[in-house]
Amino acid sequence: MANRTITGAKGFRAAAVACGIKTSGKPDVALLVSDVPATAAAVFTTNKVVGAPIIVGRKHIQSGVLRACVINAGCANVCTGDRGVRNAMEMCALAAAGIGADPDEVLPSSTGVIGHFLPMEKVRMGISHATMALSNSAEAGTAFANGILTTDLVAKTAFATVKVGGKTVTIAGCCKGSGMIAPNMALPQATMLAYVATDAAIDKRALRKVIAEVTGQTFNCVTVDQHTSTSDTFVVLANGMAENKKIVGGSDLKKFAAALYEVCDSLSQQIARDGEGATKLITVTVTGAATAADAKKAAEAIANSPLCKTAVHGGDPNWGRFVSAAGYSGAKMNPDKGLCKVGDVLVFKNGQPTKVELAAVGEVMQGKEVSILVDLGVMAGKAGYSHRVYTCDLSREYIAINADYHT
Amino acid sequence: MANRTITGAKGFRAAAVACGIKTSGKPDVALLVSDVPATAAAVFTTNKVVGAPIIVGRKHIQSGVLRACVINAGCANVCTGDRGVRNAMEMCALAAAGIGADPDEVLPSSTGVIGHFLPMEKVRMGISHATMALSNSAEAGTAFANGILTTDLVAKTAFATVKVGGKTVTIAGCCKGSGMIAPNMALPQATMLAYVATDAAIDKRALRKVIAEVTGQTFNCVTVDQHTSTSDTFVVLANGMAENKKIVGGSDLKKFAAALYEVCDSLSQQIARDGEGATKLITVTVTGAATAADAKKAAEAIANSPLCKTAVHGGDPNWGRFVSAAGYSGAKMNPDKGLCKVGDVLVFKNGQPTKVELAAVGEVMQGKEVSILVDLGVMAGKAGYSHRVYTCDLSREYIAINADYHT
Numbered sequence: 001m002a003n004r005t006i007t008g009a010k011g012f013r014a015a016a017v018a019c020g021i022k023t024s025g026k027p028d029v030a031l032l033v034s035d036v037p038a039t040a041a042a043v044f045t046t047n048k049v050v051g052a053p054i055i056v057g058r059k060h061i062q063s064g065v066l067r068a069c070v071i072n073a074g075c076a077n078v079c080t081g082d083r084g085v086r087n088a089m090e091m092c093a094l095a096a097a098g099i100g101a102d103p104d105e106v107l108p109s110s111t112g113v114i115g116h117f118l119p120m121e122k123v124r125m126g127i128s129h130a131t132m133a134l135s136n137s138a139e140a141g142t143a144f145a146n147g148i149l150t151t152d153l154v155a156k157t158a159f160a161t162v163k164v165g166g167k168t169v170t171i172a173g174c175c176k177g178s179g180m181i182a183p184n185m186a187l188p189q190a191t192m193l194a195y196v197a198t199d200a201a202i203d204k205r206a207l208r209k210v211i212a213e214v215t216g217q218t219f220n221c222v223t224v225d226q227h228t229s230t231s232d233t234f235v236v237l238a239n240g241m242a243e244n245k246k247i248v249g250g251s252d253l254k255k256f257a258a259a260l261y262e263v264c265d266s267l268s269q270q271i272a273r274d275g276e277g278a279t280k281l282i283t284v285t286v287t288g289a290a291t292a293a294d295a296k297k298a299a300e301a302i303a304n305s306p307l308c309k310t311a312v313h314g315g316d317p318n319w320g321r322f323v324s325a326a327g328y329s330g331a332k333m334n335p336d337k338g339l340c341k342v343g344d345v346l347v348f349k350n351g352q353p354t355k356v357e358l359a360a361v362g363e364v365m366q367g368k369e370v371s372i373l374v375d376l377g378v379m380a381g382k383a384g385y386s387h388r389v390y391t392c393d394l395s396r397e398y399i400a401i402n403a404d405y406h407t
Numbered sequence: 408m409a410n411r412t413i414t415g416a417k418g419f420r421a422a423a424v425a426c427g428i429k430t431s432g433k434p435d436v437a438l439l440v441s442d443v444p445a446t447a448a449a450v451f452t453t454n455k456v457v458g459a460p461i462i463v464g465r466k467h468i469q470s471g472v473l474r475a476c477v478i479n480a481g482c483a484n485v486c487t488g489d490r491g492v493r494n495a496m497e498m499c500a501l502a503a504a505g506i507g508a509d510p511d512e513v514l515p516s517s518t519g520v521i522g523h524f525l526p527m528e529k530v531r532m533g534i535s536h537a538t539m540a541l542s543n544s545a546e547a548g549t550a551f552a553n554g555i556l557t558t559d560l561v562a563k564t565a566f567a568t569v570k571v572g573g574k575t576v577t578i579a580g581c582c583k584g585s586g587m588i589a590p591n592m593a594l595p596q597a598t599m600l601a602y603v604a605t606d607a608a609i610d611k612r613a614l615r616k617v618i619a620e621v622t623g624q625t626f627n628c629v630t631v632d633q634h635t636s637t638s639d640t641f642v643v644l645a646n647g648m649a650e651n652k653k654i655v656g657g658s659d660l661k662k663f664a665a666a667l668y669e670v671c672d673s674l675s676q677q678i679a680r681d682g683e684g685a686t687k688l689i690t691v692t693v694t695g696a697a698t699a700a701d702a703k704k705a706a707e708a709i710a711n712s713p714l715c716k717t718a719v720h721g722g723d724p725n726w727g728r729f730v731s732a733a734g735y736s737g738a739k740m741n742p743d744k745g746l747c748k749v750g751d752v753l754v755f756k757n758g759q760p761t762k763v764e765l766a767a768v769g770e771v772m773q774g775k776e777v778s779i780l781v782d783l784g785v786m787a788g789k790a791g792y793s794h795r796v797y798t799c800d801l802s803r804e805y806i807a808i809n810a811d812y813h814t
Binding site: 045046047048049050076078079080081082083113114115116117179180182184225226227228229230304305306307308310311313314316318319320321323324325326327328331332333334335336347348350351352353394395396398399400402403404 | 452453454455456457483485486487488489490520521522523524586587589591632633634635636637711712713714715717718720721723725726727728730731732733734735738739740741742743754755757758759760801802803805806807809810811
């Protein structure tokens, strides 16, 4: 069977080991390595409080070339001052030494509790073991996808191939993220961590352009709890081993971007589905907005409202919560011309409830996937801006996970 | 014993009756009446989707004179088009007829489910019975405070007296609000409903100025679930029956404003304490901000983050959540110069965790009242702007109330 994990892209090896940062004894140090220097681009959280790995990562990505990503789970190395930065740099140095690279060719990430120093003895042993365990097998790819998890229940992977520049290139990704999820990442700037390995040859600037666009349409459109992490990182490593004619623009770039979008869209949806305590995937779409920013504001207000999320959780056809959330979002809105649909059921139009039976709406809301559409009624048809956000319902389990979480 | 209910201000009568809108059979129509025309000012929700009573109320308040407020609970009369507006106007007309006033001297409010038409036969009977039950007794004041409730567990009242213009005037208020609480009210613009009756004589413009200021510092600084309602209304009726020299400005206005602030601050805190599912009152203070808007953004981000609210619920000293919420709020922040305190315990300073034992923080967080302070580190000392928000923790009970709520 074909390897559809992150090591399914040519020239990539991975590993994950347990070094005891997680009290559960599960794998907590992971390593992704390209056999040759890879063209790389990354986006980081826009939170004003950032983890030490973000500070180091922003520097290391500047060259546009990376050999590896080193990750630990269980401790986020955030709010840890100079010592934290030194620790993140040491993680890079250790990984680099193990694979024969420069420390600044390594991008570090940490996820877990904020405000604690990394247990460096454990981390050192973990990285050392990980470098020895590197493999291009599907098992190693799967281990990597699991090694970066925290409160996630399932590993999240996606895979695409696309023919560009005369060759079929592979785009293989994985990510983690379940709580503290409302990524808002920008160039050189979730705790969402996402890694894409591709064997495509692509120009550095083209890759930066694509990663920014795709992030805006995918990871930045997921919210579990609206809490943008200090550590969100999405990085693409493109090592050129597919030997395609280098992608610099035109139709090849479009095709590559579309395939990368497909991978990231899938990962985004997987994050929402596995949101802490989630029992349902909610897709919120806002249309008819005056601006793209308005569409985003309204969709996020609905997706982040605990009243909307609990209504979906309970399968309660309380659509007034959706409409009123759009109303307070700050987006321009004309309720008399707008509408609201739950699934395919029109519940609100012309400023009034439709004659639909609420029981029919309740039935749609009992499903495992619930889509909510609110049209703001400001711009009709294709002239109106739209935005889509993936989120999940809010359950008692979310409270249990987060009230009982130990620091 | 002195009457400290809303009928404790001279010349006010109140009533509440059950007419069957609430399936529980509890009182659901309430009426507050001034014996003489009262100078009045009101602020309403800034939600773009507003209830029919808001549309009618904005018109009726324009004259600055009211005789009465008529309220129903159990159905919000929102998203109900022209029919909804006609129903709200009929509520005013019925109340006016019952007390010998003009319909435009009555301010209507409705709270409850969105997207349903008012059951007018029940409402008509309710208003008719309420007009007959009007009384200036403390019992009637208490009935009024209870008749406006929805998911609230307790009635919320506050009372102050202040000497102005040679007389002691009384300011008596009550309010409701437990869910869909993040008031953002502006002049003629939760579901928070708050009513203040005062026998002070005060100039119309002065009253408008004071209500705007006090709302910004009190009701607009409460959030239970960040979901700004379509129906939030706060109205002050000042009927002059204390016979003080009319307040127009100067120290009398300051004294009146301070007393009104005291009443509204108490009511605000009561709302947060009685937030749906709440077990704790949380006071979030942000200091050291570059602007007032930044301080507000950061405080609201902390107060609205489900991760922060569940940490407090669990009594978990996970202060990284507070700092990181300020970080994504959009406010300017310098974490290396900022700090974080939980209660009186300093947990984060100079970009690093302090040496305090987390157990000491956990102890503070086990309390029924938890205060969180984050200094953004941008402006030192008194030059920095600050903001305070009241909120509550997020519990399994909140999920139960809102996932199982029936529309």
